[in-house]
Amino acid sequence: MSSLSVSNAHLTNELAVSIRGVGLTYTTSIDKKPTLKARAKSLGRGKKQTRVVRALDDINLDIQYGHVLGVIGTNGAGKSSLMRCVAGILPPSQGRIEVYGSVSTLLALGVGFNPSMSGRDNVFLGGLAAGMSREEIAGNFDEIAEFSELGDAIDAPMRTYSSGMYARLAFSVAATVKPDILIIDEALSTGDARFKEKSLNRIKELRTEDRALILVSHALATIEDICNEVIWLDKGKMMARGNPAEVIAAYREYMHVRKSASSDEDV
């Protein structure tokens, strides 16, 4: 787990992430919450009631620097699981992932893990947990606060935030901290039209030669606009990979959705 600050110059087309035969399975319990009481009750009733979820199945993928990869698929297709594997949060069950650079996870969503603390505290704690130094975060903080347009609310407890405010702060953190490999997972879907526009522009700015960007979104138009490669996941399997227009067309056909306003609306 290296610090995000280790940012070396990377050449375009240099390998950023290599994913080889990655599979991810996990067992979830049918019970809502695992408790001692539930375990005691189910004693002597044979096996524990569990369900095996195959979240990812034999994924092979290379991501190069200077590229923007879009990830699309239905809910539960394994998009977030794949991102968590790349970020080192979930260890894969099979295969191997090599990462050549510092990854900002959806640092974004890690922000606000403690709703009773202020936005400022949460940004600092999220950054520190991700391995940044206090000074680095302090150096970026003004920009984060300004970009998020939260004003004085940055010092209010995060439980008082609306979902739009949450998302704005989350995106601001992800977009201000400049890692080698940036993963943005649906962090863009809330917020008003103006902020969406602003975040879209920021993503375009972040599309530089020495950074790899992975964008997970249901906003197909945005993906088509920004990415130069798209993968389509369905039930943990990679259905297609390649040119954005083609993959998205295939996905649309599969989903029986026409190019409608509803699928393009969100950034």
Next chain:
Amino acid sequence: MSTPLQVYEPFKAGLPKLGRYWKSLWSRRTFIKEYSKSELREQHFDSVFGQLWLVINPLLLSAVYFILIIIIGGATDSARYAHLTASLFLFYLVANSLTGGVKSVTAGQRLILNTAFPRIMLPISALVIAIFKFLPTLVVFLVIKAIVGSPFTIEMLWAIPVLLITIFLALGLAITISCINVYFRDIASFLPYLTRTLLYLSPILYAASDLKPSLRAIKVVNPLFPILDSWSQAMVQGEAPQLSSMLQGLAWATGIFFIGTYFFLSREREFAVRL
């Protein structure tokens, strides 16, 4: 082509590479500091009245238990009160790391699901918070000790190793219980009963020497017993505690720490799925 910075492969049950883990943990030590600070600030312990509460709360507690001792045990003296406060305050250091530790991992769910970091930072932070809450009570105790005229001796310095052993034990307990709570969420509800039982099994409301011979088994099964006994000897009576008690306490602390940490480290990569 450079070598990869990180490689993620299927993990086999067992420990991660400890050297790397430690490095990664050490580089994030500021998180532990800042987290404890924000947590205390959020509980208003940075304000005058918040600090005052940290002192008033244990004082009121010790007053309540003192009344209990008088009613149940009959007449009592000021030395008894000093023993009660000293032991009770140290006990709350352990109890607070347990109550803070139990939900430390489950409460950090958002962070765990979205950031890769050594998860053990969360129970460690809970311990640090408990230590910060303990420090003012230590000052209160010294004032009480001066008021009741209990002797200040050089042997009181034995309290320092005893305190270190207690912190070590509290750390092991926090790590263990935070890990258990991931798998059995209702442990948090059992915890008040557990700490209450531990309180009565410990030489706090009574002196260790007053224990009936038939109840000596308590000494053996309660990890806190030898520590609290040594603490009272050093802090209240100003005598060197028995080395055997201290070693017994250290053995408990080491055992709990290593077993708890082993479970935590070998399972923490699975936490993201369990939460």
